[in-house]
Structures are given as C-alpha cells and as structure tokens.
Amino acid sequence: MLPLYPVGEVNWLTSQALYHGLPVLGEEGVILCWPKESYVSLGCHQDWDEFDESSNIPAIRRQVGGSLVYLDNQQVFFQVIADPSKHPRLKTPEQWYHFALYPVIASLKHLGFEARFKAPADILVDDRKISGNAGGQIEDSAVVVGNILLEFSPENMARVRAGSTLLKGAFAEAMARHLVTLNALTAPGRVWTREEVMRLLARFFHQEMGAEIQDSIPWDRWDEVLDQTGKRLLQPEWLHAAGYRPPYHQVKVREGVYLRQTRRDRYPEVIAEVNTESKVITALWNCPVQFSLPLNAAGIGEQIQDSPLRLILYELLDVRTKDPMLS
Amino acid sequence: MATEPMHRWRILGDRLYDTRHQWVLEDGVLLTLGITDYTQDTAGDILYISLPQPGTMLEKGQPFGSIESGKWVGQLYAPFDGVVIAANELVSENPQLLNQDPYGRGWLIKVRPSADNPRDSLLTDSEYARFLDSLDER
Incomplete structure (x- = not known):
C-alpha cells in the first residue's frame, strides 16, 4: 500500500x-x-536552448522524460513513487503509466467525462489533452508524474518556449485547439478549486490503487533531503545541458501532434502542424501557397509543384527523400 | 530434458549479462557494453540516449547514462569499475539503432575494467535466460 500525502x-x-x-x-x-509560483520544467534530455530565457521565469530540469512545460497554481500535480521490487508485475513504462494514471482517469470518468489514456502518457477528454505525464527511474524507484489542468493559458506556455513570434503564435493557437481544462469542461460558472481536485484524486488513488491517505506530512523526515535535492536540480551543469535536437524546430502540442519549422534557409517561416500517427499535415502557417488540408505525403507530391517547398514539407512530415537538398 | 525458454527475447551465447538487462562482450583488453533485446523491446521506440565521454570513470552500481523512450527515462548502470575508452557516436546520433540492432551496431561504450576479473559478478547466457524466465513467472 502506497502512502498518499495530500x-x-x-x-x-x-x-x-x-x-x-x-x-x-x-x-x-x-x-x-x-x-505557489509559476515556473518551467524541462525534460531530462531536452536541450536548454528550447527555453526562452527572456521570459524571466524560474526553470528546472527534471529527471523524467518529455518536453518543456509551463507549470502554475492552476494545475494539480500527482506524483507516484514506487519500489519496482514490490510491484514485480510492472515491467514496462507502459505498464507503469497504466498503474499510475488509472486512478486519474477514474476520477475524470466519475465526473462524467469520457477520459482515456493516450500512449505513451497523455490523458485525453474528447480527444483533447487534460493531463500531461512523464516517468522514469530515479534512484531505485519508478516514478510517474503528471497534472490535471484546472485552467491553462496557451499564451503563457508559448511565451516560455524558444522560437520566433510566428512559432509562438502558432503554438498558442494549436494548444487552444488540442488542450482542455477541467473548468472548461464543466458548466459555465463552475470553478474547481485545487483542494476539491486534490480530494477527488485522493479518493480515487485510494479506491483504485489502495493508497492510504495520510493525516500529516512528514516534513521533519523529508526536509533535509528535499532541500539538497532542490539544489541539485538547479546545478548549472545539469540545468543548462544540451540534449535532444530534432532535424527541425519542433514543439509538442499533445501526444501525436507537433508543430514543426525547418532549420533550413528556404521557407524558414512555414510552420506545419503534423499528426505523427496519421502522418498528415493538419494545419499550415505562413505557407506561400494554399492547399487543401489534411495533406499526406502523396498529397504533397500531387499538389505542390515548387520543389524546395515540397521537399521542406516532406522533411517536416518525416518522409525520407533522396533529394540532395535535404541530405 | 531440455526445456524451451518461457521468455521471448533474443540472447546471444558469446557474451555475459547483468540483472539490469545489459550485456558485456570481451574485446581484447576492453569490455563492450550494451543493452539487451529485453530492454529495447520493453522500452519501445528509443528517442534519445545519453552516454559518458571517453575518460569518464565508472563506478560499479552507479548510473553512467540514461535512455528515453515514450517520455520515460531509464538509467544505465555500470556493471563494474573502469574507465570509458569509447562511446558509440553512431547510436547517439541514431538511437533507433538500439531497437534495430541492440547486440551489434547498437553497442554503447567500451570500457577498460579496473579489476582483473570483473566478469565474476556477471551472468552467462543460460543464467540470464533463467533470470528472464523468472521475471515472466512473477
């Protein structure tokens, strides 16, 4: 039985x-x-350059995966820390995500929402993301962390993400379409408090996982290590590390949906929203030619006569070509 | 009577293994380290790997790198003390190699071990196969 600390x-x-x-x-x-305060959390292997330092907001690099997120007091966090030796049936990341996220999905379903798990680690309601999650191994523990959005500002998220004004604008627009919050899902005027959501989650972590709700928080036992751990996470060599660098500028909107912009000299202003599962471009910004969307690889070949633009869109769609321009 | 293994992962007989699902292969005075088929299979599509620079000292049981797939970060642990002589740049540039060829082109690092015989604490292929079977039984 995991102890649950509200x-x-x-x-x-x-x-x-x-x-x-x-x-x-x-x-x-x-x-x-x-x-209490807003901040940015970078993924373990994310490149520091993806953070817009001019946003003047605290930043930290976590030891679990995923990409840069803007966090604030309109999100309730759940963090599951477990000893794998006590859970021998859980071997794969997918199994750990199901274990940790099932109570959250049950909480949302209890409220009447069609919540579902979206691999690898999102929770969607009506195909829009309400909860982003990540996980990994820290010391000898398996850890899954995530949040439920009560309110969310796409503009704030776009502000902290490095990129051109065009990219930030497109990012905010795409997030507004692909994300949803608890308050937006409920009747107008109904505003969820963080305490309410915490009580709801505690109830379902208890019911579904058997977690035992604790009456008090053992700060005396934790304080020293938490203080040391916080300082370690802010060490410049850890925080400012280089990391994953895809061939194009990329920001994730939700699982399977990305905005991409070429790093090349030709058409640097074109931004594509790519659905990586159906392998189609679903939206385009600043494209010099209008196309009917969604656009798959075959459609690009048929509709686009301009060879450099065609090749850039192939690249953003991860279609391999033998053209020397992209080699 | 020989019994068929219960697990479905590929194991090669030319190398040793540890219980963190890493393999070790003798390469002259050096030892080459990599991840097993079990690791790549259970991780899913591997997006990124962080490896130590040549010259890094490894300490047995301590993390020397990390691997990310599906927003999950797993750790790589040193099976023995030693110094890193080479890291596979090809796999850093193309982590999918770990899924495609974990026992070959997906090798991770080459290490000069500190101890005379670090192999004593490692598992043979048949011992590792039994270890995988024991995981399936749980």
Missing part, C-alpha cells in the same frame, strides 16, 4: 523536489500538490 500548496522548487527526493530517501508514496 501536500497541497508548496513553493515551486519543492513541487519538483518531492518526487525526486522520496527515491533518495527510499520511500514510496503518492504526492498531491501544486506550486
């Missing part, structure tokens, strides 16, 4: 130090919390 509001650094620190202490747990 921590509530903490400072921004502690909201990250908790799930990094419990593995150091060798403790299991389910943490429910939210940050």
